[in-house]
Amino acid sequence: MPNLLEQLKTHSTIVADTGDFASIKEYQPQDATTNPSLIFKAAGMQEYREVVDGVIARVKADSGSREEFLAEAMDNLFVAFGVEILKIVPGRVSTEVDARLSFDVRGAVDKARTLIDLYEQSGVDRERVLIKLSSTWEGILAAKILAKENIRCNMTLLFSFAQAVACAEAEVQLISPFVGRIMDWYKQHEGKDGYAPQDDPGVHSVTRIYNYYKKHGFSTEIMGASFRNAGEVLELAGCDLLTISPTLLQELQEGSGTVERKLDPKAALQQGEERMFLDEKTFRWMLNEDQMATEKLSEGIRLFAADAVKLERMILEKSA
Template identity: 65%
Template sequence: MSSGSPDKRRKMESALNQLKKHTVVVADTGDFNAIDEYKPQDATTNPSLILAAAKMPAYQQLVDQAIKYGIAKGGTEDEQVANTMDKLFVSFGLEILKKVPGRVSTEVDARLSFDKDEMVAKALKLIALYEEAGISKERVLIKLSSTWEGIQAGKELEEKHGVHCNMTLLFSFAQAVACAEAKVTLISPFVGRILDWYKENTGRKSYEPHEDPGVLSVTKIYNYYKKFGYSTVVMGASFRNTGEVKALAGCDLLTISPGLLAELSQDHSAVTEMLSVEKAKACDLEKVHLDEKTFRWEHNEDRMAVEKLSDGIRKFAADAVKLETMIKEKRLTCPCEKKKSFPNRGEIFHFLLFS
């Protein structure tokens, strides 16, 4: 016997389940229970999370092992600290990969954001550390800032080395176009951070989902990519409310916090596919090409994107400096040769998964 009419069954279905029919839902969380519940495919780390984790007693074995590695590599103090930093980032990535079936994103030092060659070299060094630990580069995404130099580094890594890249701190259409032309694997355009900027810099304090500037930005990027057949995948990120999420139903991937996932699971309103390849093909968009000069001008014309990109780079760079300072201090007292119990893996995942 039927459990009810089709209309009633649809009303009972959560907005989250409806959303999953249109897009890949990724849990943007460090909550271990939420990770088990929502089965995320991928995870990421960033300098801020590594810094915070490295200060906690539970993670000292990882820190000590990384310091021991850096000392063993030799060189100047700065070289040893740099090697320690690389080892520490990869060590956390390795632990995460034991939990998730997909890929981990490991970020290149934000202080290299304007040096293409140094970003490439750092990325290859990180990949080598993963491979030394038995992890194929196919399971790693290298995170790069979406500066012109970062995008060109991504292009070289993808073309010449087969290294997959995740372009982060992406706020402008110019950045998105350049990433598509570089044929990088994935971009992470922000939604909520764009909304934050508009609230802070205009007299307007609220937006409906269909007019949310972050939603409009990602929608335009998605439509442009699909209309012109680019292979780069779009993962909307940084949501402030469920309205933003539902307004981007159909995007390749959406990474969503546990709080918003819970709201969506309790929401039984209809979720409509807002983005699709078919709709994108019908959009009135013109294909553009951006050389370096054009990219810099177009990006510069977007005040929001310029400010949010530079702010993001500065904050990650500042945390990297703090982490280096902590490592230098610990090198003086590190019991590198002493054996300690390994930190509880669940604690590591709880703190680091899905930044």
């Protein structure tokens, strides 16, 4: 019988949540996702020293001020990892816009254009790149602008139904609702050690979004993300895409049993909620009323921003 990972691939598109080329080669996903935390981790690994040093040397030769050097080095480093990843995966790579631009529509749009330009200069078609943006109101507006330029976006740090609805109305390419971080919040606030997969609050959140999207015919793809255990992953079998860490990919590859499809577009027609239409005022109010989503969105932006700063420090040290 096929292992759990092989069976899961028949229900959902599998995406590797890592910047480690070796892991991507081993598990043969369709796509791969990166973020500042993953790139920071990979950039510190000895096997990728040549990639990092090459970017720094190339950028340093024509950089201006310290700020210009750092911005250019960060952009080129993210794209360099993305280009290498695309030599391995047949599909797409997700590359994240600096989280410090989460509330800056113009800044996010300009950064996305810069990243796409760098990919195209490296011979990569924009069809193979997803630009990751925070699912703030400003991030969603930026994605809507970029879609008109054929720049596809992956909306990250998504924790609430309001964020998902707004993304669908903006006709973004893909959303990445965070499963494990939702569970983390509820464990802390409800004083629980954990949840059975079918009772997991993060699983419930993605299931609700999936049913709503499929009932109303939204084309936006749904990619479950930020998993804490294999049970969460298997409970969302059938979700459009699932982005999974190497640790859990290994567990699934070594696991045996039967994978049952949990999410199905036909069943969603009977379960999804009525259509909603959100303006900015309603979006902000709904997000504000969701304590978990408000806190996790804010925390996620701070954590990604902090790792971007760590990566900048690493670049400065290596360039000294």
